[in-house]
Amino acid sequence: MADLGVSICGVRLNNPLIAASGTFGFGREYSEFYPLEALGGISCKGITLQPRLGNPPPRIAEGKNGILNSVGLQNPGVDRFISEDLPWLSEQNTAVIANIAGNTVEDYCQMAEKLSDSAVDMIEMNISCPNVKHGGVAFGTSCESVGNITRAVRERCKKPLIVKLSPNVADIADIARSAEAEGADAVSLINTLTGMRIDIETGRPILKNNTGGMSGPAVFPVAVRMVWQVKNAVKIPVIGMGGISTWQDAAEMLIAGADALQIGTVLFNDPYAPIKICRGLSDFLDRKGLKSVAELTATIKPW
Amino acid sequence: MKKYDSQLFELVKKREIAPDIFDFTLKNGEIAKITMPGQFVHIAIPGMVLRRPISVCDVENDCIRIVFRIKGEGTRTLSQAKIGDKFDLLAPLGNGFKVEKGKTYAFVGGGIGVPPMLYSAKQADRAYAVLGFANKDAVILCDDFRAAGCETIVTTDDGSFGIHGFVTDALRDIIDKIDGVCACGPIPMLKAVAELCRENGKPCQVSLEERMGCGIGACLVCACKTKSGDGVEEYKHVCKNGPVFNAEEVVWNG
Numbered sequence A: 001m002a003d004l005g006v007s008i009c010g011v012r013l014n015n016p017l018i019a020a021s022g023t024f025g026f027g028r029e030y031s032e033f034y035p036l037e038a039l040g041g042i043s044c045k046g047i048t049l050q051p052r053l054g055n056p057p058p059r060i061a062e063g064k065n066g067i068l069n070s071v072g073l074q075n076p077g078v079d080r081f082i083s084e085d086l087p088w089l090s091e092q093n094t095a096v097i098a099n100i101a102g103n104t105v106e107d108y109c110q111m112a113e114k115l116s117d118s119a120v121d122m123i124e125m126n127i128s129c130p131n132v133k134h135g136g137v138a139f140g141t142s143c144e145s146v147g148n149i150t151r152a153v154r155e156r157c158k159k160p161l162i163v164k165l166s167p168n169v170a171d172i173a174d175i176a177r178s179a180e181a182e183g184a185d186a187v188s189l190i191n192t193l194t195g196m197r198i199d200i201e202t203g204r205p206i207l208k209n210n211t212g213g214m215s216g217p218a219v220f221p222v223a224v225r226m227v228w229q230v231k232n233a234v235k236i237p238v239i240g241m242g243g244i245s246t247w248q249d250a251a252e253m254l255i256a257g258a259d260a261l262q263i264g265t266v267l268f269n270d271p272y273a274p275i276k277i278c279r280g281l282s283d284f285l286d287r288k289g290l291k292s293v294a295e296l297t298a299t300i301k302p303w
Numbered sequence B: 001m002k003k004y005d006s007q008l009f010e011l012v013k014k015r016e017i018a019p020d021i022f023d024f025t026l027k028n029g030e031i032a033k034i035t036m037p038g039q040f041v042h043i044a045i046p047g048m049v050l051r052r053p054i055s056v057c058d059v060e061n062d063c064i065r066i067v068f069r070i071k072g073e074g075t076r077t078l079s080q081a082k083i084g085d086k087f088d089l090l091a092p093l094g095n096g097f098k099v100e101k102g103k104t105y106a107f108v109g110g111g112i113g114v115p116p117m118l119y120s121a122k123q124a125d126r127a128y129a130v131l132g133f134a135n136k137d138a139v140i141l142c143d144d145f146r147a148a149g150c151e152t153i154v155t156t157d158d159g160s161f162g163i164h165g166f167v168t169d170a171l172r173d174i175i176d177k178i179d180g181v182c183a184c185g186p187i188p189m190l191k192a193v194a195e196l197c198r199e200n201g202k203p204c205q206v207s208l209e210e211r212m213g214c215g216i217g218a219c220l221v222c223a224c225k226t227k228s229g230d231g232v233e234e235y236k237h238v239c240k241n242g243p244v245f246n247a248e249e250v251v252w253n254g
């Protein structure tokens, strides 16, 4: 039997599947289905320095093979996350990744400091949220701003720092290089692609926010391409996500260059997806005669 | 025992009870046993990314009954299912109406908001059912409410069946005889019912709908703005905190 475990920035994961931020809350609801140690890790709902109400509903729309969301980072704030959610989460035998978002560079730095003294295993810096008016995606779209924020947060962060990249950019490989150059320990990608749906009877967008972030199977080919490009551009670990819904997708993303994976939208349809994907991946590694996930990573043979 | 799970259900009975409105009986004893009135199920439809939330209309032995109207592609696909087909349901979800012993309730339903009231109405010691429909063709489940022992009053918007008028007209006539109201239906109806209850000092619970993701409270998309006693506003979630809310805490148009 192949070893599904992977190591990312010195943190050992039970398997390469991490629940994607915003799709898994702080884990409690899904623990009703299976012990959370079935997952390699959990990237928590994006947290901010102060609590946030989030956007008015509707916050979700469906497209063929994908969804749009505009939650707008509803969360209890970093302090309540640390005092109310983290103690329980850190006992679940799975890696805990705090996903942080802010309006200013200083917001990110303060959260990184607070979390550095907590039980989280890693920090994922979301500089690519399309659903908030200030900050959010703006930090993630130029090499200069990505470099600046990574440098500032790196200085005040004692945990491994993952920079989560936006696909809504001209050249994602350049952005990844800037993050690596300024001290990112890993990059994760892709966040959602900006999209929109309209009710043709009323002429109104389905989402109250008008636009939202697209995820699910429809974005998978874009995500595979971007993971491949980023893997070729950086030496730090790459965490791949975007539309993974089967073990075949997981294998494809690993082959493209991912060291670990995140899955989100598929959970809404099948909460047991992580278990099925792990089983399929394990069989695939065995069939290919590979002893570990790492042996599959970046084995792509491009033309 | 899990609080909810994703499991296969078999379609054992199917009937079109009004144009485009289907009555399904789905079998899964393990889940039926733990399903409470006013809860809902989240149905995976082959080929669709999101599940579809549908209220539990009734529970009979090891079956759950749902009644739904064709709205778009998802409910249309569901309506074409055949006896023996299996569906993956995530269930039971959410919290239903709180029905206290010894009290008299009015269960007020509008249109496709009528089915979620049936199983709840069965729990009450004394119940009125006030059911509103657009017209005679759209009338559903009246006999079920009568069989459940409810004093059943039907209204239609065009007067083609029962009382000509809205559910609020009928509710006003009996409001002095009841201790509380449970309601489900279109937002304007719920607002009018809530207002009538407020004027008459009767507690009112409403079952709300919102576009949904996970169904269990993790993804936070099915938001409903609420206000606590001290005026603090927040977004709660229809799937986990609801679908039933106390009318006073709901910020309509939030």
Ligand SMILES: Cc1cc2nc3c(=O)[nH]c(=O)nc-3n(C[C@H](O)[C@H](O)[C@H](O)COP(=O)(O)OP(=O)(O)OC[C@H]3O[C@@H](n4cnc5c(N)ncnc54)[C@H](O)[C@@H]3O)c2cc1C
Binding pocket: A061, A062, B040, B050, B051, B052, B053, B054, B055, B056, B067, B068, B069, B070, B071, B072, B073, B074, B075, B076, B112, B115, B116, B208, B209, B210, B211, B212, B238, B243
């Ligand atoms: C808690 C709850 C209980 C419900 N109970 C019933 C019931 O007992 N009977 C019944 O007929 N309908 C019920 N509904 C509404 C039902 O979920 C929608 O009509 C259905 O999801 C429409 O799917 P569609 O693909 O046919 O329509 P489309 O309009 O094509 O759906 C597109 C997307 O929007 C969502 N959507 C559209 N309308 C609604 C809505 N009103 N509420 C929530 N999501 C919506 C769909 O789920 C889907 O994700 C309930 C909704 C909720 C939230």
Ligand SMILES: Cc1cc2nc3c(=O)[nH]c(=O)nc-3n(C[C@H](O)[C@H](O)[C@H](O)COP(=O)(O)O)c2cc1C
Binding pocket: A020, A021, A022, A023, A045, A046, A047, A069, A071, A073, A099, A126, A129, A164, A190, A191, A192, A214, A215, A216, A217, A219, A241, A242, A243, A244, A262, A263, A264, A265, A266, B213, B219, B221
């Ligand atoms: C409802 C929802 C909420 C999300 N919230 C966040 C968030 O708070 N922070 C973040 O970095 N990404 C967030 N995302 C993006 C996901 O983490 C992930 O990048 C994206 O959905 C692609 O993966 P998937 O196709 O497997 O879902 C959210 C996605 C969804 C669907």
